[in-house]
Amino acid sequence: MLDKNEIYKALAKVNDPELNRNLAELNMIKEVTEEQGNINVVLSLTVMGCPMKNKIENDVVDELMKLDGAKNVTVKFVEMTNEEKKKLFSDNKKTINDFKNTVILAIGSGKGGVGKSTITANISIALSRLGFKVGVLDADILGYSIPQIMGIKDQRPKVIGENIIIPIEKFGIKIISMGNLVDDEKPLIWRGPILAGIFTQFLNEVSWGKLDFLLLDLPPGTGDIPLSIMQQVNDSKFIIVTTPQITAKDVARRLGYMAQRTNTKILGVIENMSYFVCDKCGEKHYIFGKGEGLNLSKELGVDLLGEVPLLKEIREGSDKGKLPILKYKEVERIYMNIGENIVNHLK
Ligand SMILES: Nc1ncnc2c1ncn2[C@@H]1O[C@H](COP(=O)(O)OP(=O)(O)OP(=O)(O)O)[C@@H](O)[C@H]1O
Numbered sequence: 001m002l003d004k005n006e007i008y009k010a011l012a013k014v015n016d017p018e019l020n021r022n023l024a025e026l027n028m029i030k031e032v033t034e035e036q037g038n039i040n041v042v043l044s045l046t047v048m049g050c051p052m053k054n055k056i057e058n059d060v061v062d063e064l065m066k067l068d069g070a071k072n073v074t075v076k077f078v079e080m081t082n083e084e085k086k087k088l089f090s091d092n093k094k095t096i097n098d099f100k101n102t103v104i105l106a107i108g109s110g111k112g113g114v115g116k117s118t119i120t121a122n123i124s125i126a127l128s129r130l131g132f133k134v135g136v137l138d139a140d141i142l143g144y145s146i147p148q149i150m151g152i153k154d155q156r157p158k159v160i161g162e163n164i165i166i167p168i169e170k171f172g173i174k175i176i177s178m179g180n181l182v183d184d185e186k187p188l189i190w191r192g193p194i195l196a197g198i199f200t201q202f203l204n205e206v207s208w209g210k211l212d213f214l215l216l217d218l219p220p221g222t223g224d225i226p227l228s229i230m231q232q233v234n235d236s237k238f239i240i241v242t243t244p245q246i247t248a249k250d251v252a253r254r255l256g257y258m259a260q261r262t263n264t265k266i267l268g269v270i271e272n273m274s275y276f277v278c279d280k281c282g283e284k285h286y287i288f289g290k291g292e293g294l295n296l297s298k299e300l301g302v303d304l305l306g307e308v309p310l311l312k313e314i315r316e317g318s319d320k321g322k323l324p325i326l327k328y329k330e331v332e333r334i335y336m337n338i339g340e341n342i343v344n345h346l347k
Pocket residue numbers: 109111112113114115116117118119140143145219220272273308309310311312314315316318319
């Protein structure tokens with residue numbers, strides 16, 4: 001006869017792949033019986049048509065068959081009662097994510113249109129290529145552009161029960177954006193507190209799973225929303241994006257000071273649209289000015305993490321939902337370099 005505790009311990013090693021928590025934590029183990037090595041398990045699911053049913057079943061069989069004396073495993077599924085579902089969702093509401101081992105990088109710019117979302121999307125790929133599990137939270141709730149840039153405009157995240165959202169996955173990156181939840185044609189007219197609430201929901205009610213990096217694409221500006229985000233996310237690190245233009249740098253510096261006042265560590269500055277290399281003469285032209293990214297980093301006492309040139313391929317790739325890092329060698333080199341710099345600065 002097998003030890004029941006051992007069976008429960010083995011079952012606790014199996015995760016629900018969507019909710020990223022184990023079967024015991026989710027109260028999914030309804031019944032366990034065992035006779036002469038034949039183990040019968042009854043598991044309760046949120047919905048009977050759960051697409052992860054087969055995966056869960058296989059994982060349970062794999063784990064239980066590892067036990068000494070296990071001869072055969074049968075898994076049956078039943079559906080949770082409404083009461084059980086309610087309890088599951090309310091229990092998991094605040095605790096679904098554990099960011100203990102996640103570096104939260106807030107990417108902000110101060111001035112709008114300097115390329116913060118483009119940089120967020122491309123460095124998510126760079127970090128993923130370096131072997132990290134990465135999520136992107138588009139905190140620019142009203143002015144979202146991540147779905148367009150990452151080519152997921154027509155996708156919708158799955159919602160389980162009342163309050164667990166499964167992020168969209170593209171290129172191995174988990175992504176959530178308001179743009180995938182609303183009708184693109186209609187203007188959004190929410191004010192500060194509602195926007196802050198949506199951000200909190202994105203953070204707590206999206207099932208992010210185990211992430212090494214969560215990138216927050218902040219809205220432009222130095223107002224309420226970036227401030228409330230910095231206050232809500234303990235221990236986030238800030239990356240400031242600017243162009244070499246004085247006006248962009250001045251607003252970026254204000255954002256930097258705001259970060260410092262809220263005790264948010266600034267990891268570094270990325271200068272975007274630094275220069276343009278002429279197709280014909282091959283020379284660098286400093287269209288928006290020169291060196292202000294470096295100046296800003298010095299003023300804030302941090303490093304310049306990289307300089308991204310103004311490239312037609314970057315603009316075209318973003319407009320078409322085709323990430324330029326995946327298509328152009330030169331762009332790949334630049335963003336991979338920034339990804340490596342980020343990692344090195346965290347060491
Ligand atoms: N290095 C670059 N070279 C060419 N075009 C770029 C570059 N970086 C960004 N762009 C283009 O600039 C525009 C603005 O970029 P993006 O949307 O990323 O800026 P943002 O700072 O996130 O804007 P917002 O303030 O609206 O959030 C986009 O059309 C994008 O394709």
